[in-house]
Amino acid sequence: MPWHWCNASSTRLENQSTLDLKDLLGALCRQITEGMGAENVSIEVDVPSRVVTGSIAVAIALFTVEVLTSIFKHAFPGQRHGVIRVTMTETGDGKLRLGIADDGSGFEEGQATKSVGSRLIKIFGLQLGGVAQVRSVAGEGAVVELIFPDPALSPPVAASV
Numbered sequence: 251m252p253w254h255w256c257n258a259s260s261t262r263l264e265n266q267s268t269l270d271l272k273d274l275l276g277a278l279c280r281q282i283t284e285g286m287g288a289e290n291v292s293i294e295v296d297v298p299s300r301v302v303t304g305s306i307a308v309a310i311a312l313f314t315v316e317v318l319t320s321i322f323k324h325a326f327p328g329q330r331h332g333v334i335r336v337t338m339t340e341t342g343d344g345k346l347r348l349g350i351a352d353d354g355s356g357f358e359e360g361q362a363t364k365s366v367g368s369r370l371i372k373i374f375g376l377q378l379g380g381v382a383q384v385r386s387v388a389g390e391g392a393v394v395e396l397i398f399p400d401p402a403l404s405p406p407v408a409a410s411v
Contacts, residue, residue: 275295275311293336316371335350355388381397
């Protein structure tokens with residue numbers, strides 16, 4: 251379901267001149283949660299209203315889809331109950347922080363750096379001129395953060411990947 255969403259929706263997103271991240275991420279999180287059939291996991295989205303270009307919205311959506319897919323796949327084995335929190339805040343230095351955290355099973359340090367998903371997360375961050383970080387403690391969940399230039403304060407990023 252998540253990659254199906256990406257294929258069907260990324261072109262629509264790019265063709266829109268602007269999108270509100272609050273609406274986009276709220277809808278995306280709901281759709282992925284429903285698509286995964288994860289009644290054991292609740293998702294909380296705390297993203298302020300922030301209008302961005304379609305190309306920025308696509309990169310943020312792809313990042314979010316990849317992270318959420320990984321969480322649903324690995325963090326809550328055996329129908330374990332849990333919470334995923336998606337937040338966006340200003341860092342105070344002209345950047346934004348998109349954080350996606352779960353209280354799932356977590357993993358040992360270095361375990362995720364070898365996966366295809368981990369590489370994709372880093373690439374989507376680079377597309378925004380940002381840096382993605384993953385932190386986890388086995389048994390305590392994980393946090394994936396993307397810190398990137400605030401599009402409202404900087405010209406569009408044209409990264410070559």
